[in-house]
Amino acid sequence: MIRSATPKLAAYAGLSAIGLLAALVVARPELVALTAPFLLALAAGLALATPPRFDVEVALDRRRVLEGDTVTARVTLTAAGPVDRLDLYVRLPPGVTLEQGGNPVSLTLGSGERRELEFEVRAARWGGHVLGPIYLRARDPLGLLVWERAAPMRPELRAYPREDALRRVLQPVETQVFSGNEVARAKGEGIEFADIRPWAAGDSLRRVNWRASARRSALRGELWVNESHPERNTDVILFVDSFAEAQLDGRSTLDLAVRATAALADSYIGRRDRVGLIGFGGILRWLVPGTGLVQLYRIVDALLDTQIVLSYYWRQIDVIPRRTLPPNAFVIALSPLLDPRSVGALLDLRARGIDLAVIDVSPLPFTRRPTGGLDAIAHDIWALRRGALRHRLRRAGVAVSEWETSAPLQNVLEEVRAFRRYARHARV
Amino acid sequence: MITGVGALAALVAAVAYAVAAAGRLEPVSLGLGAVSVALLVVGLAVRLAGTIPWALLLAAAAYLAGIQGRDAVDGWAAAIGVALLLAAELASWSIGHDARIRSERALIVRRAATLAALAAAALFVNFMLLAAAAVTAAAGVVVAAVGVAAAVAAVAIVLRLVRA
Numbered sequence: 001m002i003r004s005a006t007p008k009l010a011a012y013a014g015l016s017a018i019g020l021l022a023a024l025v026v027a028r029p030e031l032v033a034l035t036a037p038f039l040l041a042l043a044a045g046l047a048l049a050t051p052p053r054f055d056v057e058v059a060l061d062r063r064r065v066l067e068g069d070t071v072t073a074r075v076t077l078t079a080a081g082p083v084d085r086l087d088l089y090v091r092l093p094p095g096v097t098l099e100q101g102g103n104p105v106s107l108t109l110g111s112g113e114r115r116e117l118e119f120e121v122r123a124a125r126w127g128g129h130v131l132g133p134i135y136l137r138a139r140d141p142l143g144l145l146v147w148e149r150a151a152p153m154r155p156e157l158r159a160y161p162r163e164d165a166l167r168r169v170l171q172p173v174e175t176q177v178f179s180g181n182e183v184a185r186a187k188g189e190g191i192e193f194a195d196i197r198p199w200a201a202g203d204s205l206r207r208v209n210w211r212a213s214a215r216r217s218a219l220r221g222e223l224w225v226n227e228s229h230p231e232r233n234t235d236v237i238l239f240v241d242s243f244a245e246a247q248l249d250g251r252s253t254l255d256l257a258v259r260a261t262a263a264l265a266d267s268y269i270g271r272r273d274r275v276g277l278i279g280f281g282g283i284l285r286w287l288v289p290g291t292g293l294v295q296l297y298r299i300v301d302a303l304l305d306t307q308i309v310l311s312y313y314w315r316q317i318d319v320i321p322r323r324t325l326p327p328n329a330f331v332i333a334l335s336p337l338l339d340p341r342s343v344g345a346l347l348d349l350r351a352r353g354i355d356l357a358v359i360d361v362s363p364l365p366f367t368r369r370p371t372g373g374l375d376a377i378a379h380d381i382w383a384l385r386r387g388a389l390r391h392r393l394r395r396a397g398v399a400v401s402e403w404e405t406s407a408p409l410q411n412v413l414e415e416v417r418a419f420r421r422y423a424r425h426a427r428v
Numbered sequence: 429m430i431t432g433v434g435a436l437a438a439l440v441a442a443v444a445y446a447v448a449a450a451g452r453l454e455p456v457s458l459g460l461g462a463v464s465v466a467l468l469v470v471g472l473a474v475r476l477a478g479t480i481p482w483a484l485l486l487a488a489a490a491y492l493a494g495i496q497g498r499d500a501v502d503g504w505a506a507a508i509g510v511a512l513l514l515a516a517e518l519a520s521w522s523i524g525h526d527a528r529i530r531s532e533r534a535l536i537v538r539r540a541a542t543l544a545a546l547a548a549a550a551l552f553v554n555f556m557l558l559a560a561a562a563v564t565a566a567a568g569v570v571v572a573a574v575g576v577a578a579a580v581a582a583v584a585i586v587l588r589l590v591r592a
Contacts, residue, residue, distance in 0.1 A: 008520055011481040019488065029561035030495060030505035034488050036557055037513035037550035039577070044546060085539070087529060102530035108538055141542050143520065 045142035095125035123159030172330030180233025190230035199223035241335030242281030246363030435518035446494035460490035506554030
């Protein structure tokens with residue numbers, strides 16, 4: 001521990017010296033009487049000051065919680081000698097708030113005493129939060145000396161985002177070869193009726209459509225069989241733009257994007273689709289597509305580390321590993337469309353023929369429109385330019401929907417679905 | 429708040445005695461005392477610990493001006509010294525108090541008891557000192573100062589042994 005003298009020590013020493021000197025100069029014993037209490041305080045304080053000896057440990061009752069949950073942090077102090085006054089403060093990172101209990105706290109410890117302090121913290125925001133360090137400051141009984149140190153233990157609290165329950169997700173244009181829940185466009189073995197065709201050698205009799213055959217056999221005398229669409233899985237790549245974000249009152253576009261990504265990943269994996277992740281920003285992160293609960297945990301864990309990192313590097317889509325974007329994959333991008341690099345990357349993806357849908361996490365609710373003047377005009381022009389940017393993406397055949405914070409994610413998905421169903425796909 | 433008011437009360441009491449006991453230098457004593465109290469008020473209001481020693485020095489100067497011209501040793505000096513110490517301790521407690529830090533009740537009680545014990549010990553030492561000074565007035569201030577130093581050193585040694 002680092003020991004240092006408080007200003008009080010210097011002040012008392014100075015007052016004592018001045019008092020005794022003045023007593024000698026003016027030859028008044030009363031001045032010695034005025035000085036004596038301060039000398040006594042100095043002597044008593046320094047005599048009682050012994051370096052504090054104690055150990056400190058901190059533990060969380062749970063390491064993984066859902067966003068908004070509370071967790072109990074327990075600080076254990078074990079004193080080998082007396083500690084007269086101890087100030088203890090556990091630093092809480094942004095996104096973690098104190099719910100109950102004292103932090104910082106000031107206490108006294110007897111020799112050999114073991115004390116447990118408990119306080120509840122709330123993971124107000126998703127993410128990997130590192131608590132600590134613990135700052136400790138001990139004083140002697142009269143506050144003349146101070147010992148300070150920071151305990152190095154730093155437990156990590158991982159707060160997972162709360163997901164919206166999605167009733168229906170976006171359907172990719174193309175499917176993969178494995179079985180799943182998506183009705184493929186191609187014909188094959190399946191349940192969903194597709195068409196009828198003349199019987200061919202090798203066709204099962206169970207597939208004969210007797211009603212159609214009866215109608216047509218009168219004309220040509222042949223059997224007709226049912227064709228069906230097979231149920232296949234899909235490859236879905238969730239593209240999270242982490243180049244820039246808009247923040248207001250502790251909420252941000254990245255928060256919304258991460259929550260939506262977690263909800264989409266959960267829904268697609270529930271359909272037995274393969275889901276991958278691309279975090280496109282100052283730090284590039286990716287997860288190759290996979291399926292199952294383990295993949296869902298991988299994705300959510302990767303999302304927790306997503307953050308905005310300032311970068312001037314002009315990153316293009318080429319930097320993404322090839323196997324992260326398999327053929328016929330469906331890319332759902334969640335972006336505030338604030339950074340031209342991410343917009344360029346999305347247009348590049350579309351130009352390569354990749355099936356793409358963009359959820360524009362609107363930064364407008366995170367800004368306050370100026371009341372008037374040039375600032376208000378600039379704000380309006382910026383909003384119009386965002387509209388023009390969405391139009392540009394739509395012209396390229398990309399389904400884009402603007403997501404205001406007040407609307408549920410399902411509404412936005414339905415809007416994207418409507419565009420993909422009814423709008424004509426442009427060939428680029 | 430309580431500690432700040434206590435500090436102010438202790439200093440005002442010391443200054444009031446100095447002014448009341450003053451003879452022809454009463455205006456000087458009053459002026460120095462008023463500045464002293466004002467300094468402490470400012471220090472408590474803006475949480476500036478650096479003003480405390482200056483306030484105490486000015487209060488001591490006011491007291492010195494008050495007893496100027498007396499031949500006999502003033503027995504109340506023992507109480508004035510303790511009052512100044514209490515003013516200093518309570519003022520530093522008040523300024524150092526941070527409302528964001530939750531203090532345990534036991535700690536507050538312990539701190540108050542320590543302060544009370546210190547004040548009682550200081551009062552005892554001062555009475556002994558002034559009694560000795562009154563008896564051996566001819567010996568002068570040097571002997572009194574040596575006596576104070578010896579008494580204080582004895583207290584320190586006893587405390588150290590108790591702590592060990």
